[in-house]
Amino acid sequence: MSAPVWSVDPRTGKQREQVAVEATTDEVDRVVSAAHAARGALADRTVRAALLRTAAALLDSARDVLVEAADAETALGPARLTGELARTTYQLRSFAEVVDEGGFLDIRIDHADPAQTPPWPDLRRHKVPLGVVAVYAASNFPLAFSVPGGDTASALAAGCPVVVKAHPDHPATSELAAATLRRAAERVGLPTEVIGVVHGFDAGLDLVRHPLVAAAGFTGSIRGGRALFDAAAARPVPIPFHGELGSLNPVVVTEAAAAERAEQIGAGLAGSMTLGAGQFCTKPGLVLAPAGETGDRLVTALTDAVSNTDPGVLLDHRMRDAFLAGILERAELPEVKAPVTPGAGSEHTVSAGFLTVPARLLAEEGPHDVLLEECFGPVTVVARYDGDADITAVLGRLPGNLTATVQISAAEAEAEDGRAGALLAELTPLAGRVLVNGWPTGVAVAPAQHHGGPYPATTSTSTSVGGTAVERWLRPVTYQDTPAALLPPELREDNPLGLPRRVDGVQERGSADPTG
Amino acid sequence: MSAPVWSVDPRTGKQREQVAVEATTDEVDRVVSAAHAARGALADRTVRAALLRTAAALLDSARDVLVEAADAETALGPARLTGELARTTYQLRSFAEVVDEGGFLDIRIDHADPAQTPPWPDLRRHKVPLGVVAVYAASNFPLAFSVPGGDTASALAAGCPVVVKAHPDHPATSELAAATLRRAAERVGLPTEVIGVVHGFDAGLDLVRHPLVAAAGFTGSIRGGRALFDAAAARPVPIPFHGELGSLNPVVVTEAAAAERAEQIGAGLAGSMTLGAGQFCTKPGLVLAPAGETGDRLVTALTDAVSNTDPGVLLDHRMRDAFLAGILERAELPEVKAPVTPGAGSEHTVSAGFLTVPARLLAEEGPHDVLLEECFGPVTVVARYDGDADITAVLGRLPGNLTATVQISAAEAEAEDGRAGALLAELTPLAGRVLVNGWPTGVAVAPAQHHGGPYPATTSTSTSVGGTAVERWLRPVTYQDTPAALLPPELREDNPLGLPRRVDGVQERGSADPTG
Known part of the structure; x- marks a missing residue:
């Protein structure tokens, strides 16, 4: 028997409703495997951008019910939660723009150069998604750092399916948000398995240890984050763990x-x-x-x-x-x-x-x-x-x-x-x-933002807010002397996708560049 | 008594000469602390570029003695080693160009925007060096992946002092190369402590565990690399460990x-x-x-x-x-x-x-x-x-x-x-x-190169060859609403250093840009 997952009212300490059950090891395996199997569907950048925008639109439409659910579980209040939802959907739309622009692919092309010693082959580099990303939702942001939050948005932007470990403080909001994201996936013709949600402490550990999980994002306590970081590092195949653990500010x-x-x-x-x-x-x-x-x-x-x-x-x-x-x-x-x-x-x-x-x-x-x-x-x-x-x-x-x-x-x-x-x-x-002469609370979602810092603020050198957050879920691949017919379109000589790229050391603008 | 470090001739198995002694825990502490204390001297990009170019010139001048020493210890042969030295000095000069160009600082400026909800403050992001980098030298490249190799060059380019754990297969070459690098430091007015070298297996473990070591680069075996990776992850403050461990290709x-x-x-x-x-x-x-x-x-x-x-x-x-x-x-x-x-x-x-x-x-x-x-x-x-x-x-x-x-x-x-x-x-x-239709041996030192891969090829998503290798030793910092007089020159409005940057989402070329 799986343990029930209850939504609790913090204003009274009383259980509101049973929302789900904790995921068993088998259930985590099923959700991760399904996400992994669906990853190819996210290869197309156009579909990813559409997913992010559709998710933002559907979340905006569901505002009243989301804010009501989140307030009932977190007591954060309708005003704050309405603002947080706006931040969340803004974030999703910002990452859609990041996807459109394509600079995150960091494309570099060096043409063959026989004058070098030894001669250079033709080299063409871009970035590819890592695979299934595990996202650990935060207690204090039931939307912006949880199921539909920045880690999820940036991972989907990178082309990675996501499995979220929901936070026990807002399971009902998590289920509502997940259903909305899955509806968005369906709308744009994607398999709903690109977004998974699991509940339960043990499920969280199972998730970070799953062989098909390729990276993790976390927002929470030092103790919890460090335990998951340690588990990620101790795997037979260690994975990047981008955790935001705690800060004295x-x-x-x-x-x-x-x-x-x-x-x-x-x-x-x-x-x-x-x-x-x-x-x-x-x-x-x-x-x-x-x-x-x-x-x-x-x-x-x-x-x-x-x-x-x-x-x-x-x-x-x-x-x-x-x-x-x-x-x-x-x-x-x-x-x-x-x-x-x-x-x-x-x-x-x-x-x-x-x-x-x-x-x-x-x-x-x-x-x-x-x-x-x-x-x-x-x-x-x-x-x-x-x-x-x-x-x-x-x-x-x-x-x-x-x-x-x-x-x-x-x-x-x-x-x-x-x-x-x-x-x-x-x-x-x-x-x-x-x-x-300012105050640190309030983190603008802007390209120059950096929300991260030396350990324990972050377990890596990355940010969890702003456009560069997408970099966490990618790795470079270089193609050497690869015939045109076999190259990914991102790396073809004629640049059919109009992407920004650095060719023989010279930066070329992309077609989505505001000054292009 | 510290254990002696011998240079050994692999063609005979005989000891050639005692080169050094293994570093004790205290000695490692002394070298790392001195490197840490010297880090401020590397803040100036102009000096870093000069260091890299001077090191290249001095290594080229010392070619005969370096190749002879390396051949006596590694049996790789003068032809291969002469080529490897050329690759090494090319690499140093390439990173000097990376330093000059400044794109690795990834500067992003978002001006304050009161029209946003909530209003955006002025945000200015660049990247800063992590601190002392531990470099673990490879057996099979006594120059290009050892004391004067790519990890050292890229860390110095980033502004990080380096402490190299020399490989026991070429201690004499390591000492010669280190002396040359230190001479280069002296020539450009830097403290020689920005480059340290230690010998010994235990010294290697002490190094990765030292609180003032901020990151590590490694090239070697899966077993050795994983042990150091595990030590880096188990620290009270974990550090990035960029290891290249092994590959079937x-x-x-x-x-x-x-x-x-x-x-x-x-x-x-x-x-x-x-x-x-x-x-x-x-x-x-x-x-x-x-x-x-x-x-x-x-x-x-x-x-x-x-x-x-x-x-x-x-x-x-x-x-x-x-x-x-x-x-x-x-x-x-x-x-x-x-x-x-x-x-x-x-x-x-x-x-x-x-x-x-x-x-x-x-x-x-x-x-x-x-x-x-x-x-x-x-x-x-x-x-x-x-x-x-x-x-x-x-x-x-x-x-x-x-x-x-x-x-x-x-x-x-x-x-x-x-x-x-x-x-x-x-x-x-x-x-x-x-x-x-090529063969994987031969790794061109080119901007689009990627020398890295999924674990165990690499313990991170980074490359150890090519200009982007510098990214391993940096972290972003954003300044919010900071008065002009207090901003680092890299982030000032009038761009006194002529750096490439992204201002309000628009890429601006730097003065060192080939098309600028």
């Missing part, structure tokens, strides 16, 4: 910035750390603020703003328990204070808060190291520094991050060789995205 | 090709499999040839050519022992024949040969599976097939490869939907380079 507030606008920074920080009940992977979790009067002003402003935040519902009660336990463990450390104590709001909610600690206590290994670990939920740690040496010491002890932020003054922003430049140089090795 | 000869030119194919195969005493990672190790009369002609031609091959010296006596043991194990299998028995030529040499086997014996798991494993040295296996089903069955059982080759007839080369096209479609998933 440090913020450094300079003395001058605090002097200039402590109140504004305190209020901005409160907004960022409590957004979505602190359940964003980019939540600022550690803020280095000055120890003196300007820092006091910042703490006061933060206290005011956080005190005025309504209690919120976390994604599930396990997270609520972990949040409360994490707060207890941190708050009882020596010299840690809680100007606003985060904690249990009511039986099902939590209230936001923050802790302060002298930065010097984080400068060396010790019991305060737990403050350098992500605590999922509406809490941040303000570490009060006494001079630049404290900042450098703490930054030197941080793990990798998705983001790192500085808050600087107007004068510092103008000075080429000043304190701000030095800080950016210290922060760049720690993160994939560096922000000045 | 299958060749399929169609019935029509054999009918057309069996003698030419047999002679070509003999040349490719015995080149460099069969010690190339691209040696064709499995040849699918027809069972009938045309295949007999091919076997006869191969017999004639291989019989006429002089015995050769392998890189070391451990390899000679492994080769002889591998032949014994294979030759005694049922239905395996040896038209020319490979074996011991004299006390220090081996003689080339080949085995034949009915292809159907490879179609299912069984004792003949050892024939699907690489056997390093001058031997190949000709599997005689009886129809296309045999071919498909054997190809379906192959691990990943660097290369896959078809030999087809003139008529097959012209037919768009014929047998050759179907064969290419079967071979593409198996390899990183697909050849038609």
Whole structure:
């Protein structure tokens, strides 16, 4: 008997309905094998682009039912979920444009050159899809980083079938979204098996170990992601594992910035750390603020703003328990204070808060190291520094991050060789995205975006947001001295598909290039 | 006491001289820490290009002494080694051009767009070096895939200091090359610590486990490479491990090709499999040839050519022992024949040969599976097939490869939907380079080259030859809303370095672009 999969209302902790059953090893094998068998149908770029656009249109049409289901399971609220759906369908359409443009194929052609020693043969390189991609859905984005999310969209864009391990926090939304994606596949004449969904913890392990799974994408906790990463690396044939595991997202507030606008920074920080009940992977979790009067002003402003935040519902009660336990463990450390104590709001909610600690206590290994670990939920740690040496010491002890932020003054922003430049140089090795005078929550889906960072932020050097996310699911193949009749159309001399390519070292524009 | 590192003459098995001592854990730490401390000196692209070009010039000047040392340790012969040095310095100069051109920085700029929902900030992405790269030198290329080889050149091009684990087959050559590279560093004003070398098996493990090592490149055996890959993945902070481990390099000869030119194919195969005493990672190790009369002609031609091959010296006596043991194990299998028995030529040499086997014996798991494993040295296996089903069955059982080759007839080369096209479609998933009517030995250093393939050919989706090899040592960083004064020059609006970049989705040429 397979274990039932229930949809649970986090506002009450009650089961709503049984949505599915956990997939057995055999069931995972069936779904992966079917996806693998269907992979040839995704070879045509035109069909892939149509699939992505049709999926976006059908998801938009299903907005009301998707948002209602997701809200019932996640308590994220209709406004946030409506925005998340828009982001999701925008993402699908963006990847359709990536597919149309074709630059991701990274086509390079070197004609034979008998003048080289030894002579060069004719070489023609492009990129081919890796095969079935396993996607591990995130708890905190039931749409944008789950069944119809960026990993799925980019893998389909690359020509890879997808099998999603649904997140237990939103199985009903996952089933609804999967049915919508499969309907889109049907509409464009693709086998529905190019999109599979499985439920269950063991199914997730079976999936990453399946011989026909060629790569994996993951968004979630360090513990869960590392276990799957280890399983991927331990396979007889290891596979790429692109995991986004966790991030502290440090913020450094300079003395001058605090002097200039402590109140504004305190209020901005409160907004960022409590957004979505602190359940964003980019939540600022550690803020280095000055120890003196300007820092006091910042703490006061933060206290005011956080005190005025309504209690919120976390994604599930396990997270609520972990949040409360994490707060207890941190708050009882020596010299840690809680100007606003985060904690249990009511039986099902939590209230936001923050802790302060002298930065010097984080400068060396010790019991305060737990403050350098992500605590999922509406809490941040303000570490009060006494001079630049404290900042450098703490930054030197941080793990990798998705983001790192500085808050600087107007004068510092103008000075080429000043304190701000030095800080950016210290922060760049720690993160994939560096922000000045902004807040890290909110990740624009744009070509220049990089959502990734040194481990444990990411298990690879890749991004999970933005057009380059498609690169994760491809590998190069070079054809040598291959007759025209046998070449894939992408590599033919006359470029019948109008693709951008680099021929004998010279970049040629494609027909879909905006300036072509 | 550290163990001595001896240079050994494979032509006699005798020790030539003590070159160094094996590095202790402390010594590895010292070398890696010094390389890490020196990394900032490589931030300037102009200096990196100068380093690569100066290294090439100094290596060319040291040709006689390098070739003599390498020949004394490897027995590869002056002609081959002179060619290998030319390839090595060409490679260094090619990467200098890659550095100049700057396309590898993959710069993308999206200007702020308040019309988006939510509004887009200003985002500017480029790539930054990962940090210290560990390079594991290959036995079979004492120059081109060792201390001054492609991994070193591409890592330096990316801005990463390098610590090479020298191969025990050529420690004297390694020390000479390292001294030359360090002299080049000095000439261009760089600290010599940007290039380190360590000797010893344990030092290799210490290196991949060192917290300041940020990535690794490896060329060698499946067993050694997998052990290091596993160590890299098991670190508290896992690092990218780009290993080229082993490859069977299958060749399929169609019935029509054999009918057309069996003698030419047999002679070509003999040349490719015995080149460099069969010690190339691209040696064709499995040849699918027809069972009938045309295949007999091919076997006869191969017999004639291989019989006429002089015995050769392998890189070391451990390899000679492994080769002889591998032949014994294979030759005694049922239905395996040896038209020319490979074996011991004299006390220090081996003689080339080949085995034949009915292809159907490879179609299912069984004792003949050892024939699907690489056997390093001058031997190949000709599997005689009886129809296309045999071919498909054997190809379906192959691990990943660097290369896959078809030999087809003139008529097959012209037919768009014929047998050759179907064969290419079967071979593409198996390899990183697909050849038609050529031989896989010989890897042109060209932009469109791909030297990599599905595991175990490579542990990642990357290449170790060609300009894109530089991508292995970089990660993206995006700056958000960063004032002009604080941006790296690579990302400034006025593009002071004249770099190619994609601005608001439109590709702009750089000043070093050949058509710019």
